[in-house]
Amino acid sequence: MDFGTGDYTNSTIDCKVWELNGSFGFTDNFHIAGSYQTADFDYIADAIEWNLGIGFNTPVSERLDVIAGISYVNLEIEPLPGQCHDCRVGISEDGYGLTVGLRSAISQRFEINAGVSYIDLSKSGGDTGLDGGVLFRLTNRMSIGLHGTWGGVASYQAAARWYFR
Numbered sequence: 001m002d003f004g005t006g007d008y009t010n011s012t013i014d015c016k017v018w019e020l021n022g023s024f025g026f027t028d029n030f031h032i033a034g035s036y037q038t039a040d041f042d043y044i045a046d047a048i049e050w051n052l053g054i055g056f057n058t059p060v061s062e063r064l065d066v067i068a069g070i071s072y073v074n075l076e077i078e079p080l081p082g083q084c085h086d087c088r089v090g091i092s093e094d095g096y097g098l099t100v101g102l103r104s105a106i107s108q109r110f111e112i113n114a115g116v117s118y119i120d121l122s123k124s125g126g127d128t129g130l131d132g133g134v135l136f137r138l139t140n141r142m143s144i145g146l147h148g149t150w151g152g153v154a155s156y157q158a159a160a161r162w163y164f165r
Helices: none
Strands: 002-009 015-025 030-041 045-059 064-079 091-105 110-121 125-137 142-150 154-162
Touching: 015 154, 030 064, 045 091, 064 110, 110 142, 125 154
Parallel strands: none
Antiparallel strands: 002 015, 002 154, 015 030, 030 045, 045 064, 064 091, 091 110, 110 125, 125 142, 142 154
């Protein structure tokens, strides 16, 4: 399970984000994954996005895995009362997401990852993004790290990950 906070950039509106991600491996190569994200757009609007999907991972070498996934995505954006009269908010849409990436344990304590994602929403259409991050393992049960996503909007996150196995 991951928990992180982030901040969107490349926008004239400041945005603060909280996100919770989780996954559960039900075989050595398949997992269920989901996330829940809330965003506060500078006291103008609030957004909630969640997704739920299935993923596949397979080792390419001793320290490198390929990861791919498909998910259902739901997005709700609501204006705050009296704050935004002409903004394109108050939307509710859903769609699907696709991801593919690489994950590498460069040492026993450091993991790096990079990937490409595509999200297609019912009204907004599609958006392709790149992401990457690094995790530092503090203990066998906890890691901390940094993560970035660059697409229609760039976001940067500080995260903590807990392992339950």
